[in-house]
Amino acid sequence: MTDLKTAASAVRENAYAPYSNFKVGAALRAASGRIFSGCNVENVAYPEGTCAEAGAIAAMVAAGETELTEVYVIAESPAPVPPCGGCRQKLAEFGKGEVKVTLATTSGAEQVTTIAALLPGAFGSAHMAGV
Template structure:
């Protein structure tokens, strides 16, 4: 694992440990490296009114935006269980707002990185800022 990926893994693991998941018992952490090299992390935060919970990826993106970042260079999502914990559909679109199709999304569990996908693989033929005349 490269040093940059190790930083993302450790940040996502630490965020996962702080997740608020009393209903699902499924804590998720996410970390991203922005275009300037800064690392931002987030965790899922559940709510008794299920639709208003927040995904870990959304938390990491919000942390990046709050710090002034506007571009995702790489991301890692870390969750439990035997299956790969990839971003949900809504988070794939959230990531797309700040990342181009070639950005790598790593998927991990507590033992390490299990897979890596380009955003284009996770969200093919996506609608993004450039469709509206803006560029990532």
């Protein structure tokens, strides 16, 4: 996990957050063991921004990988910040329910959970059967 923490902390520094000043970094480990990271990228048209988790997933997919096995998210906040609803669904798309997700603060607090705990009753490919 130290590698994920280091990667998420480093990429957080690159976040583009001129409007909220809330920088987030995320790193994930793919099934191959490779680590991919992403940071939030804001846009003056708020809905057009990109979350850190989405950026890390996009980097993983761009590299030809489609399964994540561990996630680490870090932000400067009084308590660990969970992924937004959309990112929870994105994590569930590429990771199994038991995948470990560590939520952290820059001051060192950590909370460990799983994708399934973050998104109970997730919509998945099984719901598309017969379509």
